[in-house]
Amino acid sequence: MSIQKRLVGSYVVVIFLTVLILEIFLIASVRFYYLHNVERILINQAELSASFFQQYFAEEDLESQSERLLKGFVYNSDAQVQIITASGQLLQDSNGYERSMGSISMVEYPDVQVAMTGTPGVWRGKDPLTHEPVLAVSYPLKKYEADVTLGEVRFATSLTTTLHTVKQITLILILVGLLVLAIVTLLGMLLSWTITRSIKDLKQAADRMTEGDFDIRVRKRYQDELGSLADTLNMMAARILKTEQLKNDFISSISHELRTPLTSIKGWVITLKANGKDNQLLMEEGLDIIESESERLTHLVDELLDFSKLDNGRITLQLSPVHLQALLQQMGKQLGPRADRQGLALEIQVDEQIPPIQADVNRLKQVLINLLDNSFKHTDPGGLILVSAHMKQGQALIRVKDTGSGIAEDKLAHVLHQFYKADQHAAGSGLGLAISDRIIRLHRGELRISSTVGEGTTVDIILPVENQRNLTIS
Ligand SMILES: Nc1ncnc2c1ncn2[C@@H]1O[C@H](COP(=O)(O)OP(=O)(O)OP(=O)(O)O)[C@@H](O)[C@H]1O
Ligand SMILES: [Mg+2]
Structure with a gap:
């Protein structure tokens, strides 16, 4: 796997996880906030209605005054308001209900069941008739200063619009998340491209150097680690070139060094061959020179051998x-x-x-x-x-x-x-x-x-x- 893929991959994974965790938290919060808000409003209204009842109507018969009560309860509320008897029969319904149509039992609803025991009940679920999601709050209607439940008041509201709003916000959040992810992916690609570009430059140059082309120089794009690596590589190539140059100079100078004594030796050998037999003095002079020139050659060769041994670490000191x-x-x-x-x-x-x-x-x-x-x-x-x-x-x-x-x-x-x-x-x-x-x-x-x-x-x-x-x- 290329470095670019790995870099982009790790960026994306990290950001994806971050966005995912953040989104889950945000969506859950939004949902909780909206539903809790609706619930609080309903509880407030129910509580207000129950206390209103307790203060002004608790001494009278629930059935006979239920119509008046309903009007009072419905005032200032958009919710569906129902008044229910202590035994769970529907008395009044703000959505319209005639007693003559027959009695309707509300005992099925969990919130009503709780309210019948004397404590407030909250229920969220599907309305069995309309199949809409609803939230209902039931409050017991109690006698003043006595723990006797005379009936219940029930506030119910459809959650369709609320859930729709939550859904829309969720959608927007998910879209924003995807957008962030897309931007990060693009940025990651751009960023990793700037890195891999330098690496590719380095690799190309190194390849060329392996093939023996030390004239090539890596372009230094940024002042970072890769930039200093480029510098190092360039320096290395320059040094290799310099060493090569030195070696060439050396070969030419060593040839020169070798040639001078060799020329002299050869010259004397020719002279001695031609005239040496008769001339003892010339012979001695020539042989002396040949000897000293040979010594010079030996010294040079010894020095060279020594150097290569020292360079290869093949020398041990006798301390x-x-x-x-x-x-x-x-x-x-x-x-x-x-x-x-x-x-x-x-x-x-x-x-x-x-x-x-x-x-x-x-x-x-x-x-x-x-x-x-x-x-x-x-x-x-x-x-x-x-x-x-x-x-x-x-x-x-x-x-x-x-x-x-x-x-x-x-x-x-x-x-x-x-x-x-x-x-x-x-x-x-x-x-x-x-x-x-x-x-x-x-x-x-x-x-x-x-x-x-x-x-x-x-x-x-x-x-x-x-x-x-x-x-x-x-
Ligand atoms: N004492 C010195 N005074 C002036 N220049 C020097 C002195 N010692 C060295 N150098 C310079 O440094 C160079 C390298 O010296 P080095 O001894 O390595 O090589 P060399 O004397 O030229 O050859 P070699 O010693 O192998 O016969 C010399 O060529 C000379 O230019
Ligand atoms: Mg010297």
Whole structure:
């Protein structure tokens, strides 16, 4: 069942039940109100007549004064008025009745039966003669201050018009109810249409994306949950496109990276084939270059493999206590010659209080080499590269700070992404920081970069001192 049907269905069911309950209550109230009104009028008149009788006529004979009484009772009443003897025989009838036609017994009527026992009786039912619905009220006519019933006065009225009015009101109420239901159904359809329309848009776009078309964008119709879902989907498509773009850039840059050493290797191989046999010096120079170019290629391929392993979570850390003091001093020694070559100052400052941390020493080295390599690449001669380590809020903080070119603010957000290079034509695969970030996160730590163009770059590695064994990327 579609969402639209379900939505409209639930609206209609709720409103239908509400209207139904309200209508039943209203119709019952109207019916009760009208019938009760008629009954009250009749009871009032009967009561008035009975008390009138009690005050002025109770001492005289009922039969002989019945005609006069009837005239008095009929006054001010539209109802049929009857006067009945104590034994239930009809004496007078405002609708006309001659004694000579024979006596009529009223004992059959329930209201008369009750009145004969001395209490007022009310009866609603069908008139046996006319088959009309009637309401009748019988009141005992009593002697003053004595509980003797001398006869009864009976007020009866046809309910045909009243019931007709009630029926008409009922009809109007039902029509209004149906109208409300129709309006709600229409509104519900409209409302659910606005919802399902957005959902259909989303589904269509998602379908297109499944087919690989990431240029499509979902139209955002409203500022609601579906609107934000549309935003999310659009963002996702944009990111996929961006990743695709990065991948393409990467493939072209990696081809370039691969081609340069390969060209050089091939060139030297040709040269050596032709002239190498006789020229020992040339041979040595060529083989040296071939060796270093092969190393460059191996490094590149290693980095790629590493990255894909880290990305798939197939790497497990070999944790052991690492003494940062020793590690950083060792790195300083290792990279000192490169700093000298580039005319850079490389300084190491480690707080002696720092405890050994649980880490994978080789991976940590790899990260530091990546960071230092970046600093070396982007700092001009005369600059300073400072590596420091100290405790901060119970965690170890290793900082690599250079006085290099810095990274522009709009690019800073992307440098941790795989294959991202601020300068497309610069050497490197753009994987160094992405790999470093993953390794540090694997250690349950954090890599933070801040930079100012022209002033330099600071990279902070924050590592927990205690670490569980054998961490894998989740
Ligand atoms: N210390 C730094 N100073 C200036 N720019 C930097 C610095 N470190 C990184 N960057 C910028 O960030 C980009 C990404 O660095 P990353 O180490 O990930 O890749 P790479 O150095 O280009 O390639 P790789 O490290 O794989 O050889 C660099 O291309 C560079 O533009
Ligand atoms: Mg790098």
